[in-house]
Amino acid sequence: MIQCPRGTRDFLPDELEKRRSYEGILRGVAHRFGFREIETPIFEDAELFILRSGPGVLKELYNFKDKGDRDIALRPEMTAPVIRAFVNGMGSYPKPIKVFYFGQCFRYERPQAGRYREFFQFGAEIIGSATPETDAEAIAMAASMIKSLGLKEYKIRIGHIGVLRQRIADIGVPAERTAEVLQKLDKKLYDEARPILRDIGVADADAEALFDLTETVGGTEVLDKVPGEAGTYLRELVGILGSMGVEDLEIDLGVVRGLDYYTGMVFEAEAPVLGAEKQICGGGSYTLSELFGGEKVFSTGFAIGFDRILLAMEKEGIEYEQEGIDAYVIPVSDDVRRDAAVIVSRLRGSGRSADIDIMGRKMAKALKYADSIRARYAVIVGRKELDGGCVTLRDMKTGEQREVPADDIFRGV
RNA sequence: GCUGGGAUAGUAUAGCCUGGUUAGUAUAGGGGACUGUGGAUCCCUUGACUCGAGUUCAAAUCUCGGUCCCGGCCCCA
Incomplete structure (x- = not known):
């Protein structure tokens, strides 16, 4: 080596x-x-x-x-x-x-x-x-x-x-x-x-x-x-x-x-x-x-x-806090991966730092990964909400969740 | 240039003195238990003796040398 x-x-x-x-x-x-x-x-x-x-x-x-x-x-x-x-x-x-x-x-x-x-x-x-x-x-x-x-x-x-x-x-x-x-x-x-x-x-x-x-x-x-x-x-x-x-x-x-x-x-x-x-x-x-x-x-x-x-x-013990990213997009199932791709690129286009699961992980592991890269929010993309034009936005710090419009995720955040 | 100590998975460590199974543990990484909810738990899995030579039936372990790291001098524009 x-x-x-x-x-x-x-x-x-x-x-x-x-x-x-x-x-x-x-x-x-x-x-x-x-x-x-x-x-x-x-x-x-x-x-x-x-x-x-x-x-x-x-x-x-x-x-x-x-x-x-x-x-x-x-x-x-x-x-x-x-x-x-x-x-x-x-x-x-x-x-x-x-x-x-x-x-x-x-x-x-x-x-x-x-x-x-x-x-x-x-x-x-x-x-x-x-x-x-x-x-x-x-x-x-x-x-x-x-x-x-x-x-x-x-x-x-x-x-x-x-x-x-x-x-x-x-x-x-x-x-x-x-x-x-x-x-x-x-x-x-x-x-x-x-x-x-x-x-x-x-x-x-x-x-x-x-x-x-x-x-x-x-x-x-x-x-x-x-x-x-x-x-x-x-x-x-x-x-x-x-x-x-x-x-x-x-x-x-x-x-x-x-x-x-x-x-x-x-x-x-x-x-x-x-x-x-x-x-x-x-x-x-x-x-x-x-x-x-x-x-x-x-x-x-x-x-x-x-x-x-x-x-x-x-x-002297001065600590630096890592920046992390704004959002981590998690498709819940394979049939919504395309929708998730649209959402992540929309976030990026609006100036947010956003990442998306590219390993096909299940949600539990994906959330864990989101935490490890210090994502401030997880954007959970699932069939149920998509049918109503929504996604779930999860605050990674507090665990609070709410449904938000898929085309304007961060309105009011 | 001089000098002391050190190096075992990505990280942190046990083993070394007193050579002898498959090098142990924790954590991190990948997967699963759990088919739409993380930081918990359990299971599976990946992964290391710094390199080279010597001694020996046998070396992570002993000896010598190289490399690199951590200190103390010299130097520091």
């Missing part, structure tokens, strides 16, 4: 219906925030992702040569493709450009709880604007999405890459070693950062002050202590978010995010119920377009890990 490749899943109808429903909720939020959907190819030139993330990504990329000897990779994320599409064809669109996307991405990693090789991301980008209002819009939408799905336990943390970068430069760390230091700080590995800083020649006191800065964590009031332009910017941002009703935020200057194209605000959201893989959302402001041959344009974006947020919801 052949099974799904490692790290991939089949989504059977019950689960897919649920996923589509939640996907619909996210789409709804995006529309309400004035975003329009964009779709890009599932595979791209591998170069696109290498430009974005460095050659190190290759080991986690699903890449291959196609028959034309092109170096292709399945997309591991969607920000780079969207910015590529912007550079290729949306450069002259009115700014700001607000787009969202939903689709699967692929990474060659070891699968774990909430981590798959084929996974789904829902994300958005605001291209061509670099104001606090832009960042606020992105964070507010991410918060609204999490809330709309009904997730209760989550944290949104906001940081600013500029604060740390500025400080790191000020204390004498050369540009080419910044990433190395940031990486340690991101993990709060101060013991590993100390020897690196010492090696560079940073004074111990400066190093400790730097560590203190990454420990600037807490409610929005800690912003009072954040110096410089970044502090002013973040205070402005938090103020706007407050006006938008987004309150439960944490400030954490230790939020660094791996890549160096982030330029200012960075944020992430996590769901503690998830354990090791608890991050459900990440984003920030950045510039990428110049890497892909366009002019330099500021953007802010974020992506939600769809699989993870669903997992978190499941762990």
